[in-house]
Amino acid sequence: MDKLFRLTGALALAALLTACSAARPVGDFGRADPSFTHDVAMPFVGGKLAENRGEPVSSFNKTDQEDTMHDRVWRFLVAAHAKDWQFDQSVELQRTRIVPPEDRQFTVERYYAWLQSTPYNSSRTRYATVGRHITADIDTLPTTFVSICTVIEIDRQRAEAYRGLAGGLPPRFAQEVAARKAENDAFIAWFVRALNYRYSSYDYALDSLLVETPHEQSLAVDEALRRMAAFVPRANRYDFCGGRGTTTAGGTVVIPSRYQHTADQEIVLQK
Structure with a gap:
């Protein structure tokens, strides 16, 4: 009964938040702005609902690297530059679980459809718009890949730390470590889907514009799309570390042994 009461309360609060919330507010360069509703209230409710769906939910605090990954990936999940063509509001409900x-x-x-319905003074401008959007994505993809690679390393180090220190920790830490990795894996998989969707949307738009309004500007857009295409198979292979396996961008964590002996100077470093 108590569980049912909590679930009912969470559902009621979720309905209220859904009714009053829009897409997550953004600041400069499309980056997410802090918001109590979107950063605290909705994730709290989402966590309770995810638990009731049987999904892994970790109560661990996020590392700085995990926060950075979420911030960098977020711009690929929404499309503020194109007025909700990527379902910004439903994305926010999914992000907060x-x-x-x-x-x-x-x-x-x-x-x-958004390009076609947007009034432009020149049909050539639609090609320029697509080109700008693709270029903006290309400019941020390398650092996004690095941030994902860093989190993959953090998960490895977290598991390594638990294996080395498990004797002095409560059993729930094993569940927490597994749940956080599952959450990170799900978020990375979401980025992979979003990148594929965005690339396919640009490709579809270019093909459609070539039929609707043929112009020589299509060559520049096609070249930009070709450059973006290099990232898509890498993401699908989960090759975010450039074949290195780990990253040096803030991923190194030194974990001292809790049981110091003369010859025991345990340091967990990157492989």
Whole structure:
């Protein structure tokens, strides 16, 4: 009964938050702005709902590296520059775990539909718009890959730390470590889907524009799309570390042994 009461309360609060919330507010360069509703209230409710769905939920605090990954990946999950063609509000509900993943249902024609319905003084400007959007993505993809690689290393180090210190920790830490890795893995998988969706949407838009308004500007857009395409198979292979396996961008954590002996200077470093 108590569990049912908590679930009912969480559902009621989720409905209230859903009714009053819009897409997450943004600041400069499309980066997320701090918001109590989006950073505290919605994630709290989403965590309770995810638990009731049987999904892993960790109460561990996030590392700085995990926060950075979330911030960098977030711009690929939404499309503020194109007025919700990527379902910004439903993405926010998914990000805060109020609803399970919905992005698998996205269809690629929405970006082109937005371009087609947006009034421009010149039909050539639509090509320039697509080119700018692709270039903005290309400019941020390398650092996004690095941030993901860093979190993969953090998960490895967290598991290594637990194996070395498990004797002095409560059993729940094993569940917490596994749950946080599952959460990070799910978020990385979401980025992979989002990158594929965005690339496919640009590709569909370019093909459609070539038929609707043929212009020589298509060559520059095609070249930008070709450069973006280099990142897509890497993401699909989960090759975020450039073949290195780990990253040196803030991923090294020194974990001292809790039981010091003369010859025991345990340091867990990157492989």
